[in-house]
Structures are given as structure tokens and as C-alpha cells.
Amino acid sequence: MVSADYPSAVRAGTMAATRLHQELDLRRQIEGAGGNVDVFAAIHTLDLPLLVRPLQGLLGAYLSDPQPGVLVTTQRPMSIQRFTAAHELGHYRMRHQPSLDDENILRRMPLQAPPGGDFQEVEANAFAVEFTMPRWLIAWHTARQGWTVADFRRPNVVYQLSLRIGTSYEATCWTLARHGFITAAQARELLQTQPRELKVALLEAYRPQDYRGDVWLLTKRDAGSRIDGSRNDLFVLRLEEHSGGGYLWDIDQLKESGFAIVRDDLQAIDAEGVGGSVIRRVTAAPPETYRGRLEIDERRPWEPDPPLSTLVVDVDLTGPEQEGLSRAERRRLLEAA
Numbered sequence: 021m022v023s024a025d026y027p028s029a030v031r032a033g034t035m036a037a038t039r040l041h042q043e044l045d046l047r048r049q050i051e052g053a054g055g056n057v058d059v060f061a062a063i064h065t066l067d068l069p070l071l072v073r074p075l076q077g078l079l080g081a082y083l084s085d086p087q088p089g090v091l092v093t094t095q096r097p098m099s100i101q102r103f104t105a106a107h108e109l110g111h112y113r114m115r116h117q118p119s120l121d122d123e124n125i126l127r128r129m130p131l132q133a134p135p136g137g138d139f140q141e142v143e144a145n146a147f148a149v150e151f152t153m154p155r156w157l158i159a160w161h162t163a164r165q166g167w168t169v170a171d172f173r174r175p176n177v178v179y180q181l182s183l184r185i186g187t188s189y190e191a192t193c194w195t196l197a198r199h200g201f202i203t204a205a206q207a208r209e210l211l212q213t214q215p216r217e218l219k220v221a222l223l224e225a226y227r228p229q230d231y232r233g234d235v236w237l238l239t240k241r242d243a244g245s246r247i248d249g250s251r252n253d254l255f256v257l258r259l260e261e262h263s264g265g266g267y268l269w270d271i272d273q274l275k276e277s278g279f280a281i282v283r284d285d286l287q288a289i290d291a292e293g294v295g296g297s298v299i300r301r302v303t304a305a306p307p308e309t310y311r312g313r314l315e316i317d318e319r320r321p322w323e324p325d326p327p328l329s330t331l332v333v334d335v336d337l338t339g340p341e342q343e344g345l346s347r348a349e350r351r352r353l354l355e356a357a
């Protein structure tokens with residue numbers, strides 16, 4: 021039964037998402053391995069048929085007849101595909117009527133009540149928000165990155181958070197407010213900044229062909245984590261380098277993985293600079309649809325000693341979802357092979 025008023029609809033959607041998280045044991049998995057909530061893998065686990073294809077004027081749809089199934093468009097960035105898929109999964113889990121969903125599901129992002137009181141849509145959106153952006157997930161990444169709640173007033177921090185949890189910048193701003201990390205006024209203030217400006221600032225003098233790809237700022241805090249991105253994404257590595265002791269980051273390892281180094285510079289940490297460290301800042305363009313384990317060592321180039329430190333990240337830049345099998349299905353087939 022669909023909720024009869026707005027607050028009950030938000031509650032029902034939120035609870036249904038929490039229940040599914042528990043059923044699939046997602047929190048334990050993510051807190052162990054890092055990354056985001058893999059919506060497409062969840063759909064696959066539930067054996068809910070999924071079709072990803074170009075859709076005219078729609079982001080997605082939930083169908084129930086003759087059997088349940090969901091459609092998600094290929095024509096949007098991965099963050100929107102993930103939110104749409106979670107919205108449709110919500111319709112399925114809450115046994116809703118079939119639904120054709122357009123841009124309105126995004127416009128209702130701050131969980132506003134739709135005109136005409138369509139509470140089924142409120143339930144599905146509340147489900148999607150809670151399923152993709154639960155409070156513990158934000159808290160986990162915040163602790164991992166060493167951020168504090170005060171940092172959520174900085175657009176660049178919120179943008180990097182959004183990449184790690186796999187949601188749009190806008191959705192992340194509203195969800196931070198919803199979870200009480202910031203006020204609604206602060207969310208609106210954050211939204212004055214466009215992700216494009218943040219990308220330009222991160223890339224400094226480097227000018228890519230366009231700014232559709234995301235720009236990941238990777239530091240040692242990302243060691244051992246999973247990067248789930250899209251083709252055209254760029255990496256800015258910001259690493260402390262103990263050059264006073266003769267240690268250098270082995271950027272050739274990036275090149276060997278097919279990355280193009282488009283910028284590489286050093287910034288002094290302290291003005292004295294006596295035997296101290298520097299910040300190595302490397303901007304790298306991954307090869308097309310890169311997927312693999314990226315490993316770079318900080319070592320003395322002339323010595324066979326074990327490295328002083330190593331940054332290892334598991335990277336999948338095959339997004340957004342394309343027609344055919346979802347990336348989650350492909351990964352499972354590869355693992356089973």
C-alpha cells in the first residue's frame with residue numbers, strides 16, 4: 021500500500037532501502053572494501069531483469085507485467101544512471117505500479133512532494149536516496165579521508181565525496197543536508213559552484229578537450245580503495261615525496277599502465293625546505309575504458325630496497341553503463357571464469 025502522506029512516504033522508502041541493505045549485507049562489504057553502493061550488482065543479485073538502452077525522453081522505467089523488470093537509459097552520466105536504477109529498484113521492492121520516469125525524479129531531489137501527491141514517486145525517490153547515500157557511507161568516506169563536518173562547506177571536498185559515493189554533486193549536497201551534516205542554506209550555497217569550476221581548478225594549467233569527465237584528486241588516503249569512474253575521467257595525484265631522503269614516486273609505473281602524464285610538478289611543503297619533503301602533483305589521463313590495479317611506489321631510484329610507501333588503487337573507468345550486460349554482470353562473469 022502506497023503511503024497516504026508525504027512524511028510517511030519518505031519514511032517508507034527509507035526503511036525499504038535500509039532493509040535491502042541489511043538483506044544484501046552491503047554495509048559490511050563496503051566498509052571492508054571501500055567504494056560505493058553497487059546498485060546494478062544489487063539488481064543482478066535480486067534476479068531483477070535489467071535493460072540498459074537509449075530511452076527517448078526517459079531516464080528509466082519500472083515494468084511489472086508480465087514480469088517485473090527495469091529499464092535505465094544509456095544517455096546520462098553514471099551518477100544519474102545509478103540514481104535512476106535505485107529509483108526503479110525502489111518501485112520493484114515496494115511493489116509499486118509500473119512507472120515511466122523522466123527528469124522529474126532528479127528535480128525532486130531534495131525529496132520535495134510532487135504536485136498531485138504522487139506518493140509512490142516520493143517512496144521510490146526516498147528509497148533511491150537512502151540506498152545510494154546512507155549516512156554511514158558518507159561517514160565512512162569522511163573518516164577515511166580525514167575530513168570533518170566543517171569541510172562539507174567546501175565545494176571541492178563535497179565534489180570529491182560525490183565521486184567516491186558515486187552520486188552527482190547536486191544529489192550529494194542535498195543529501196548532506198538531509199542527513200544533518202549541513203543546513204539547507206549551506207547546500208544551496210554549495211550549489212552556487214558548478215562541478216566544472218572545480219575540475220578547472222584541480223587541473224590547473226591543463227586544459228582537456230572538454231570537462232565532461234570527472235577529476236579525481238587521489239592522495240595516500242585513497243590507498244587500498246576502489247575508484248569507480250567513467251571514460252574521460254582524469255586523475256590528479258597529490259603525494260608527499262621524501263625527496264630529502266632520495267625517495268621519488270615512480271611515475272613510470274603509471275605510464276606502464278597506459279596513463280598519459282599531462283602534468284608533473286613539485287610544491288615545497290615548508291618554506292625552509294631543508295632536507296624536507298615536497299608534494300608531487302601528477303595529472304594523468306587514463307587509457308580508454310581503463311580497468312585494473314594501479315600501483316605506484318615511492319622508492320630510491322638507484323636502490324633495490326622495498327619502497328618507502330606504495331599507493332594501490334583498484335580502478336574501473338568503464339562507466340557509464342552501456343547497452344548489453346551491466347558492468348556488475350560483466351565483472352561477475354569475469355570472476356567466475
Ligand SMILES: [Zn+2]
Nearest residue numbers: 119121141144
Ligand atoms: Zn518512479
